[in-house]
Amino acid sequence: SFTVGAKHIEHDVHFVCNRISKSQLLVKHTPSSHQLADILTRPFSITPL
DSSP: OOOHHHHHHHHHHHHHHHHHHTTSOOOOOOOGGGOHHHHTTSOOOOOOO
16 A cells, blocks of 8 residues: 555655656756755855854
């Protein structure tokens, strides 16, 4: 049995895999250094004054 959230994720994964298999979606690797949202998840380096 699935929870509502897990079933939703399963549906999303099926949708994406289906599009990839039909060549309607191309998935490309993006290094983390180019992912703007990832910048805010890293700690800032603190330099003493």
